[in-house]
Amino acid sequence: MNTPREDGFYMPAEWAPHDGCWMIWPERTDNWRLGAKPAQAAFAAVASAIAQFEPVTMMVSARQWHAARTMLPARVRVVEVSSNDAWARDVGTSFVVNQAGELRGVDWPFNAWGGLQNGLYFPWDMDDAVAAKMLQIERAPRYRAPKIIEGGAIHVDGEGTVLVTEACLLAADRNPGITRPEMERVLKDYLGAAHVVWLGAGVPHDETGGHVDNLACFVRPGEVLLSWCDDPADPHYHVSREAETRLQAAHDANGRKLKVQHIPMPKAMFFQAEEAAGIDQTAYGMNRRAGERLAASYVNFYIANGAIIAPEFGVETDVEAKRVLAALFPDRAIIMIPGREILLGGGNIHCITQQQPKALNS
């Protein structure tokens, strides 16, 4: 089979028009506290917010289907798709389109962010089937990629540029021995791209090993928003400075220099004892403990048709974060949704969403 690039398909930017958004219903009790009920309420709030702007499909196991159907607004489509956890960004298909507006999808192999070595749980077989199931529902052809990549490990500008971190894309626990040129080839072939911008580390304490979607994102061609830390005592101080240095030295696929915008990192937040106590301990699970630092970031937002759906954390920087987003996206509503319950599971709003770009027959 050809690659998407050979067939003329590419991944559009997240700000391009969508036909909808896909999410997965959280339920595993060794990641989500109190039987996942608080997380389900948080996911439902995100789905409800996005559904005001574009169609939302929630993928739910047979066990939780009725519960989800009841907790979600009628306009949200609820389909039965099983999974090992609830990260539609990472396990869902990365949709691609061609100039004629046809829809296809890339199915990245998935190993729970590090396989048997560093993966967050075992097994991950149902997660790895989610992309194929999404594409079956949409009757869209599927490209199975040759290397392990999560959707949260890539950002694109829709004009040929891919933004990634070395921490994830060159990780030995994903694709042992892979070289930078080999990975660039995969990214270009499967995202229909021409140029890769490499950052180094991701946000400290990020369980994915450092997904770019928790650190930085394109807000338009030639412009990147970076989670920024001004406290030299915080490990993210150095990470954000290194990222800025690299971004300022980089160019995009069109040869443009990149404009770098900052959004504050929220103050350090930690797993509370009460929160950790509500999570099942298991042999192959996350086994979270009180006092662990949470990898909070405002960059982890979703761009919907006409809106930005971003996390807030009940801290002082929420106001500034919303102001930054409003300035960067003047034509979109800025909707802040409480993100702590999602953060407790290891990610945020961008991690739990996956856009479906607008296609011809839609």
Add this chain to the structure above:
Amino acid sequence: MNTPREDGFYMPAEWAPHDGCWMIWPERTDNWRLGAKPAQAAFAAVASAIAQFEPVTMMVSARQWHAARTMLPARVRVVEVSSNDAWARDVGTSFVVNQAGELRGVDWPFNAWGGLQNGLYFPWDMDDAVAAKMLQIERAPRYRAPKIIEGGAIHVDGEGTVLVTEACLLAADRNPGITRPEMERVLKDYLGAAHVVWLGAGVPHDETGGHVDNLACFVRPGEVLLSWCDDPADPHYHVSREAETRLQAAHDANGRKLKVQHIPMPKAMFFQAEEAAGIDQTAYGMNRRAGERLAASYVNFYIANGAIIAPEFGVETDVEAKRVLAALFPDRAIIMIPGREILLGGGNIHCITQQQPKALNS
């Protein structure tokens, strides 16, 4: 909520153009012998045949999804929908449309053909959710009906007439105490119909209690095909004669007398010891035994766009059955598929299929 009739929706005849066909993948080992593998091959043959004429969607549990995806042609859409068994006709939605071509669906409550009294298995909760899940995938509104009815218990001519049997529609193990006028009201309201033609008993040994779709069907407005038995020693002899008498006395919604056509019943067939031995015995299952008679009928066929997909049984009457169908459907290909493995599970091709009528935006 209104009824479909109040909203201007009705169930089209099966011969009206389809957008596709829905099926469910068989897997329960207390109904399908040898781990359901022979039944899966038979269902795959039916799906492959129909897929030559219209899109087919196969609903499959998470457990069997990959197996089904591998055994089915690429053009068959495979979606994850769990169920208790594999009867898309009975547990699937009965799709309805309006004059503008909008699509909706009726979700009949389901109790496994007789509930705790005479039902074929327990529980049936996942079966009862299949219709809602189909409608979610299609983004089509759902009407939950007020009475227990299976899709195989009704046939419509698309012009206001419903064909049913008293054996099922007035059964105390479905809707205790329901009267004929009450049931006629439900049928008219939910199928957008104006007149009900009542037959009495169904085919003997039919485990459903006597579904009309194993006994007789409309082949066009004003014309009914009846499974016919000429052997006075066979219990179906009297059933088929009683049905003919009733049909000849009946009229349709447009006041037409009904023309009655015959198709031979195949010779008596029975569960073989080897076949029964391959089926799990369980506390709440079917517990089939060697020597049980099978309710074989050629009437149990599916009308696809441009084709009739009908069962054959490897017996002498197969030739005559195909001739009858060819004469009645001169504009359609007649595709005969080995039906014994489906019959062993308690039904045939019509029972395992559910048409989706052509809608406006398709």
